[in-house]
Amino acid sequence: EAQVTQNPRYLITVTGKKLTVTCSQNMNHEYMSWYRQDPGLGLRQIYYSMNVEVTDKGDVPEGYKVSRKEKRNFPLILESPSPNQTSLYFCASSYKPTPGTGGSPLHFGNGTRLTVT
Amino acid sequence: GENVEQHPSTLSVQEGDSAVIKCTYSDSASNYFPWYKQELGKRPQLIIDIRSNVGKKKDQRIAVTLNKTAKHFSLHITETQPEDSAVYFCAASKGGSSNTGKLIFGQGTTLQVKP
Numbered sequence: 001e002a003q004v005t006q007n008p009r010y011l012i013t014v015t016g017k018k019l020t021v022t023c024s025q026n027m028n029h030e031y032m033s034w035y036r037q038d039p040g041l042g043l044r045q046i047y048y049s050m051n052v053e054v055t056d057k058g059d060v061p062e063g064y065k066v067s068r069k070e071k072r073n074f075p076l077i078l079e080s081p082s083p084n085q086t087s088l089y090f091c092a093s094s095y096k097p098t099p100g101t102g103g104s105p106l107h108f109g110n111g112t113r114l115t116v117t
Numbered sequence: 118g119e120n121v122e123q124h125p126s127t128l129s130v131q132e133g134d135s136a137v138i139k140c141t142y143s144d145s146a147s148n149y150f151p152w153y154k155q156e157l158g159k160r161p162q163l164i165i166d167i168r169s170n171v172g173k174k175k176d177q178r179i180a181v182t183l184n185k186t187a188k189h190f191s192l193h194i195t196e197t198q199p200e201d202s203a204v205y206f207c208a209a210s211k212g213g214s215s216n217t218g219k220l221i222f223g224q225g226t227t228l229q230v231k232p
Contacts, residue, residue, distance in 0.1 A: 031218065040126070042206060043161070043222040050218045058219060059118070090160065105151065106220060108160040 002027045004109035006091050012115045013081055021076045021112050023091030031094045032074035033058070033106070034066065036087040043090065049074055081116040088113050119144040121209050123223025130197050131231050138226045140207035141189040147209040150190045151220075152181060155204045164205075165192070197230045204228070 004025045013019055025032065033048035035058075045058030049068040063085055065077040074093075078085060089112045096104035120143040130136050142150075151166035167174045167181045167190065174181050178197075183190040194201055207223040 033218075033220070035222075040224060042123070042224040043208075045219060045221065048218050056218055059221070105163040105166065108162070110160055 002107075004091055004093050004107050006089075006109035006112050008112060009110060010113050012117065014117055015082055016080050019078050019081060019114075021078075021089060021091075021114070023074045023076065023109060024072050025074075025093040025107070026072065027093065027095065027107070028071065029093035029095050029107075030071075031096065031104075031106075032068065033092050034064070034074070034076050035090045035092065036060065037090060037111075038087050046076070046089075081114075083116050086114060086116045119147060119209060119211075119219065119221045121207060121221050121223040123207050123226055125226060126224060127227045127229070129229045129231065132197060132199060134197055136194045136197055136201070136228055136230075138192045138205055138207070138228070139189060140191070140209075140223050141187075142209040142221075143188070144209070144211065145185075145188060146211050149210045150181070150183060151208050152179075152192050153206045153208065153222075155206065155225075157203070161206060194228075197228075199230050199232050202228055202230045 007022045034046040035043040037043050044060045046064050047066040049055045052071050055066050091109040092106045094104045094106045123140045148169035152164050153161035154164045155161040165181050167183050178195050180193045205226045208220050210220040
């Protein structure tokens with residue numbers, strides 16, 4: 001089944017303890033992106049990648065790192081999590097480097113709910 | 118950078134009535150405008166999209182209109198049903214030679230359809 005898989009679905013951690021949220025897609029998609037969803041703020045883009053070894057900052061990259069060593073994987077790394085990073089995180093991917101180009105919509109994973117205490 | 122404003126933040130309608138959600142964008146180079154529906158506890162899913170060379174697009178009970186001059190686009194849902202209750206997000210991006218790889222979302226609209 002074609003899908004975007006995020007792990008874990010739920011994560012509770014403490015301030016300063018490094019964590020990684022994994023994201024994997026099995027659709028051979030060029031583009032991958034991370035968003036965070038907060039009430040009243042919608043979906044805000046953290047980082048995105050238009051190809052292997054190519055990553056760019058979105059609108060809220062502070063406190064996050066990403067890597068794209070392989071086409072299928074795009075992990076989100078929080079080196080020193082803080083309570084303001086408590087949020088619902090979504091990974092997404094699309095076939096073309098530009099979401100929407102040539103009928104290539106953005107596909108979302110199931111989300112990771114992160115709580116930092 | 119691009120900014121997308123979405124209104125209203127909440128919308129309550131009676132079953133069978135129409136619902137309209139509006140978005141404005143700031144970057145005149147934006148040329149792709151998708152709408153996503155997010156049911157409670159689930160992932161956002163694309164329901165309809167429109168490109169800047171089209172003024173209106175319809176798919177059964179949902180339609181999207183685009184006014185490039187005013188830089189706004191709207192989602193119209195007719196004959197609403199309880200299963201239309203969800204959070205709806207608009208978004209905007211630039212493709213082609215202006216591509217930045219960014220897809221910017223609005224703040225979301227919570228639609229409640231009362232039976």
